[in-house]
Amino acid sequence: MLEGVNVALGVTGSIAAVTTVELAHELRRQGASVRAVMSPSASGIIHPWAVEFATKHDVVTEITGQVEHVDLCGRDGWADVFLIAPATANTVGKIAGAVDDTPVTTTATTALGAGVPVVIAPAMHEPMYDHPGVLDSIARVEEWGVDFVDPRIEEGKAKIATEAAIVTGVARATTEQSLAGNHVIITSGATSEAIDPIRVLTNRASGSTGRAIARACHVRGAEVTLVHDGPEVHYANTVSVESAAEMLAAVEGAAPDADALISAAAISDYTVKKADTKLRSGEPRTLDLEPTPKILDSIRQAHPNLMMVGFKAETTGNEEAMVDQAAALRDRVDLAFVVANDASVMGSEETRALLVGPGAESPADCETVEGSKQQLGDRVARQLAERLSGSTDA
Structure with missing residues (x-):
């Protein structure tokens, strides 16, 4: 996500500075190079040697005749982004007032x-985070284009955001905002159809691909609505649903203000009439399955001009058959493109998919994406941006 990005990491005197070593490691795992700058207060909490170890670079603890601040973040400086994590109330106020008394x-x-x-x-x-002066300083600095990664409010503290949220914030700040101004709806994961108050019909989809796409769209500047059976995430407005009917209703509610829909969820094809009480075990049972409405067809009928992307999972292992099925879906619902993959990737961290675009009729006509689901998410987001840009230009 941060491949080739140079991150200058500012560390100030919050107790959250103890997380700096792991944050620096995570930034580097995501492909970034990291050089650190520490305030005197931060050096009293975590030793600069630990940060040097984590970044593999010397740590700036004072500004000398080497003008380290200009070397890092001047107009021709090394850094692509300056990340301050953690930032104290004192530091935010000083930045807002252009007070320069620490590195x-x-x-x-x-x-x-x-x-x-x-x-x-x-x-x-x-209470410090809620202080009017601190809030004013945050608002003022935001007006200058600074991005804040909101803290987690827990146990009376505004705790530093998770590493994942901070990495996402850095990625958004250093990535072309090709989806800025666009609202993208993404469905993700499995849906469940209740059989009785305890049991459900569902499938093996984990939702990792849909979440990766949502994160990638957010990084490119989109407003993202994620519809799934899961928790809230830091990179999207989350609508939690369980059944196929609930997912359709959520998408219908968000669609009038949307610019695109990416249907990555493994939506139940069938539902059943739910029993009011638990069905007793140990005896034969027949369930009458009824087909659920197709979300893509329903939304296309209501919104003929909405850009939509579909997913098509198959179990044959035959790429020709995968592309045939994906192309049929693309043409039937008038989709911008379809992501075709083998169902064996469900629950796996790695994936292999074919992007079946307009006119593609064989694997040779398709772009192949192989690797992590994060890589697939990034490619789908880029392809969506290209399609939206093309439709705008037209």
């Missing part, structure tokens, strides 16, 4: 003046 605040002023993107992950006690 971190001096580097922040330099970055803002040079047009280097700045991302801030605050961490402090909740």
Whole structure:
């Protein structure tokens, strides 16, 4: 997600500085190079040697005649982004007032003046985060284009955001905003049809592909609505559903304001009439299956001009058959493209998929995406951006 990105990491005197080593490791796992700048207060919480170990670079603990702040974040500096994590209330207020009395605040002023993107992950006690002056400082700095990664409000504290949320914030700040101004609905994961108050009919889909696509669309600047049977996520407005009917209703509710729909969910093809009480075990049972409405068909009928992307999973292992089925779906519902894959990837971290675009009739006509589901999500988001841009130009 951060391949080739140079991250200058500012560390200030919050107790959350103890998480800096693991954050630096995660940034590097995602492909970034990291160099750190520490305030004196931060050095009292975590030793610069630990941060040096995590980043594999010398740590800036004072500004010298080497003008380290300019070397890192000047107009011709090393960094693609300046991330301050954690940022104290004191640091946020100083940045808002252009006060440069630590290496971190001096580097922040330099970055803002040079047009280097700045991302801030605050961490402090909740009453400090709610202070009018702190909120004013955050609002002012946001007006300058600084991105904040909101803290987690827990146990009376505004705790630093998760590593995943911070990585996402850095990726969004350093990625072309090719989906900015677009609202994208994404369905993800499995749906479940209740048999009785305890049992359900469902499938093996984990939702990891849909979540990866949602994150990739957010990183490219989209407003994302994620419809799934799962928890809230930091990169999308989440609508939690269980059944196919609930998913259809949620999509119908969001569609009037949407620019695109990506239907990545493994939606139940059949439902049953739910029993009011638990069905007793140990005896033969027949279930009458009734087909569920097709979300893509229903939304296409109601919104003939909405850009839509479909998924088609098959079990044959035959790519020709996969493309045939995907092309038939594409043409029937007038989809921008279809992602075709083998159902064996359900629940796996790795995937292999074919992007079946307009006119594609064989595997040779399709783009193949092989690797992590994060890579597939990024490619689907890029393809969507290209399609939306083309439709806008037209």
